[in-house]
Amino acid sequence: MIKHLKTTNIGPMTEMELDFSKRLNLFTGDNGLGKSFLLDIVWRCLTGSWAAEINQKLIIGKEAIPNRGLEGKIDFTLVENNKNIQHEIRHYKNNIQPWSNVNDYKLSDLVIYAMADDSFAVCDPYRSHLQSVPLASVGVISCEYVFSPSEVWEGLINKENTWMCNGLIRDWASWQKEKGLPFEHFKDVLKVLSPSTEELLEPGELTRISINDVRDIPTVRMSYNQDVPVVHASSAMRRIIALAYILVWTWEEHIQAAKLLGKPVVNQITFLIDEIESHLHPSWQRKIIKALLSVMEKLSPDVKVQLITTTHSPLIMASVEPLFDAEQDAWFDFNFEQGKENSRLKNPIVTLQKFDFEKQGDAANWLTSEAFDLKSSRSIESEQLLEKASTLLQNGNADSTSVGAIYDELLKALGPKDDFLFRWRAICQKRGLLA
Numbered sequence: 001m002i003k004h005l006k007t008t009n010i011g012p013m014t015e016m017e018l019d020f021s022k023r024l025n026l027f028t029g030d031n032g033l034g035k036s037f038l039l040d041i042v043w044r045c046l047t048g049s050w051a052a053e054i055n056q057k058l059i060i061g062k063e064a065i066p067n068r069g070l071e072g073k074i075d076f077t078l079v080e081n082n083k084n085i086q087h088e089i090r091h092y093k094n095n096i097q098p099w100s101n102v103n104d105y106k107l108s109d110l111v112i113y114a115m116a117d118d119s120f121a122v123c124d125p126y127r128s129h130l131q132s133v134p135l136a137s138v139g140v141i142s143c144e145y146v147f148s149p150s151e152v153w154e155g156l157i158n159k160e161n162t163w164m165c166n167g168l169i170r171d172w173a174s175w176q177k178e179k180g181l182p183f184e185h186f187k188d189v190l191k192v193l194s195p196s197t198e199e200l201l202e203p204g205e206l207t208r209i210s211i212n213d214v215r216d217i218p219t220v221r222m223s224y225n226q227d228v229p230v231v232h233a234s235s236a237m238r239r240i241i242a243l244a245y246i247l248v249w250t251w252e253e254h255i256q257a258a259k260l261l262g263k264p265v266v267n268q269i270t271f272l273i274d275e276i277e278s279h280l281h282p283s284w285q286r287k288i289i290k291a292l293l294s295v296m297e298k299l300s301p302d303v304k305v306q307l308i309t310t311t312h313s314p315l316i317m318a319s320v321e322p323l324f325d326a327e328q329d330a331w332f333d334f335n336f337e338q339g340k341e342n343s344r345l346k347n348p349i350v351t352l353q354k355f356d357f358e359k360q361g362d363a364a365n366w367l368t369s370e371a372f373d374l375k376s377s378r379s380i381e382s383e384q385l386l387e388k389a390s391t392l393l394q395n396g397n398a399d400s401t402s403v404g405a406i407y408d409e410l411l412k413a414l415g416p417k418d419d420f421l422f423r424w425r426a427i428c429q430k431r432g433l434l435a
Contacts (some may be wrong), residue, residue, distance in 0.1 A: 002046060003041055008072065009073065009149070010074070016352055018039050022079075035310040046107075074090050104159070109269060114271070172186070186244065203220065219242070247295065270307075271308065289309075317366045330354060332353065335373070336348050336351075358376060386420055389420075407434060
């Protein structure tokens with residue numbers, strides 16, 4: 001589990017520092033301010049490698065580059081065997097040498113990274129080819145299980161053309177035919193991650209979709225009682241199904257590795273999820289955080305979960321309100337502010353701030369909070385019209401003609417029961433500007 005992180009001379013900020021909470025860590029902020037970059041950094045800290053370093057098919061998860069030829073540094077603290085262990089990674093300026101660990105460390109937790117483009121990365125300390133020794137100090141790739149989007153479904157082959165993972169389609173079909181514990185676990189996880197009790201993700205019958213494809217293709221039983229091949233399912237279903245598969249596959253393979261090595265299973269798993277709401281219907285967004293925090297209970301109730309996720313969804317933030325615990329959860333926001341380079345010039349700078357999690361009571365209120373910084377939850381056109389109507393009453397030059405014209409525009413743009421329209425009309429009537 002990661003506890004503390006400080007970066008110097010990499011990314012959009014000259015220096016970034018934060019303390020992670022042990023359960024849920026939410027990151028909000030505008031596009032391009034460093035949320036995905038932060039997850040890449042955390043993955044590097046936990047596993048000893050950059051995701052795209054392992055699988056060059058990835059277009060994201062690339063190695064961070066120090067800013068403007070400066071020396072880059074990443075300081076971080078991991079919780080290892082209930083002890084806080086400090087580590088440091090350096091990248092020397094004007095040097096092609098890659099990031100190197102100043103001090104060695106061993107992998108200790110399971111880590112799953114779900115990237116925004118549906119790529120996945122998995123790190124298992126027992127399945128790394130370096131599991132028996134500390135990470136070497138320079139250029140080590142410690143974890144080999146990084147999947148491009150297609151490889152999640154079709155399988156992962158290493159450079160020696162050895163199958164490292166059969167892929168979702170083959171494994172699901174095999175689990176279903178065997179009717180063993182992996183399939184029971186997979187069904188349990190799908191159920192937990194389903195959008196609702198009325199729309200459960202349930203396996204249907206295996207099928208063939210083409211005379212040219214000899215594979216048995218898994219299906220999902222839809223609420224309208226039809227079995228739909230997973231390759232034809234919606235993008236939201238495919239993403240959640242892929243997440244469920246990666247989780248169950250990782251856990252089942254970890255159990256086998258622990259048995260072979262004569263070691264106990266790990267007691268900590270870290271989920272890194274970029275844009276957790278990606279593809280999900282609003283009804284699904286309201287459930288996904290709670291589901292991910294509880295999903296490991298179906299596999300092993302003794303395993304603790306640390307979830308680090310980015311989001312652009314006010315519904316995600318609203319959904320967290322009933323379960324947020326300041327003792328074990330945290331909310332951070334990336335922002336764009338005006339900074340001073342000298343007494344005359346102001347340059348915008350990126351900041352990262354931890355906020356107290358104050359309940360907003362409504363997803364629309366989250367849009368106008370520090371998380372998203374909108375003036376209102378309305379359309380841009382309606383927002384501009386409301387500002388125009390408010391300004392008209394404030395400047396003291398309003399007359400019945402100008403008020404009547406704005407009122408006609410408001411009636412066209414807003415519903416008859418709109419709160420702003422009701423209050424604005426009442427003020428105008430009180431002032432005798434509107435009949």
